[in-house]
Amino acid sequence: MQLRSRKLPRGAVHHPVFARFYARVSVTADLKGGIAAYREELLSGLSGRVIEIGAGNGLNFAHYPGAVSEVVALEPERSLRQLAARSALRAEVPVDVVPGAAEALPVKSEAFDGAVASLVLCTVRDLPRALAEIRRVLRPGGELRFFEHGSAQGRALATAQRVADRTLWPLLFGGCHTARDPLAAIEAAGFEMGTYRRLRVPETGLQVPSSPCVLGVARKPFTEG
Numbered sequence: 001m002q003l004r005s006r007k008l009p010r011g012a013v014h015h016p017v018f019a020r021f022y023a024r025v026s027v028t029a030d031l032k033g034g035i036a037a038y039r040e041e042l043l044s045g046l047s048g049r050v051i052e053i054g055a056g057n058g059l060n061f062a063h064y065p066g067a068v069s070e071v072v073a074l075e076p077e078r079s080l081r082q083l084a085a086r087s088a089l090r091a092e093v094p095v096d097v098v099p100g101a102a103e104a105l106p107v108k109s110e111a112f113d114g115a116v117a118s119l120v121l122c123t124v125r126d127l128p129r130a131l132a133e134i135r136r137v138l139r140p141g142g143e144l145r146f147f148e149h150g151s152a153q154g155r156a157l158a159t160a161q162r163v164a165d166r167t168l169w170p171l172l173f174g175g176c177h178t179a180r181d182p183l184a185a186i187e188a189a190g191f192e193m194g195t196y197r198r199l200r201v202p203e204t205g206l207q208v209p210s211s212p213c214v215l216g217v218a219r220k221p222f223t224e225g
Contacts, residue, residue: 030059034203038215039063039118042147048113051137053102053130054120056080058087061095068093068114072107074100077174102130110139121182122149122210123175131189138220144191148182150198150214157207164209178209183216191218 030036040063047067055073057080064071073095075081081097088095100106102124115134124130134144152158161179170176187193196216
């Protein structure tokens with residue numbers, strides 16, 4: 001694997017308390033909240049070289065299909081990156097866990113067949129820049145697979161999202177902004193939108209600002225323009 005030398009913003013991500021919380025809660029959500037099934041759907045059919053943006057503690061690694069030849073998994077938070085490196089050792093496909101920020105991917109242009117963004121676009125500091133970087137590193141026709149929090153369609157929950165984002169939610173949950181519209185942002189970045197579906201996580205029970213999600217695929221156009 002060839003990495004580009006790109007200087008990351010100083011202190012790009014440092015959420016040690018959230019990292020410990022996420023490491024515990026995410027495993028429970030996978031087992032009992034149905035998230036593992038969404039990860040399986042997200043990654044199904046991928047092949048070749050894949051870059052994963054914000055790998056967290058590496059829960060996606062077990063779901064990559066055998067046709068994937070290599071995964072370069074970026075995780076800027078040190079504690080989560082250490083957990084991801086352990087998960088990589090158990091993966092059935094080669095996974096290289098490296099530090100890196102979504103806004104400055106340390107890899108060459110058009111080097112990957114697929115990119116994965118899983119519950120991470122809500123946390124990046126500069127969403128348009130991050131998506132431009134993902135587009136840069138994908139080959140023409142390469143796929144962006146996404147499973148993301150998204151803006152609610154109902155007025156009451158959408159209002160709750162905006163209030164949460166302006167107050168304590170980002171501070172408590174690692175910079176998460178629930179009111180972002182990933183579909184609009186992906187299209188604005190020049191991707192061609194493929195199939196997608198809206199989800200509610202969890203499917204039943206009380207809805208919280210992070211409950212509305214969207215899972216789908218977009219593609220980098222073969223030709224610019």
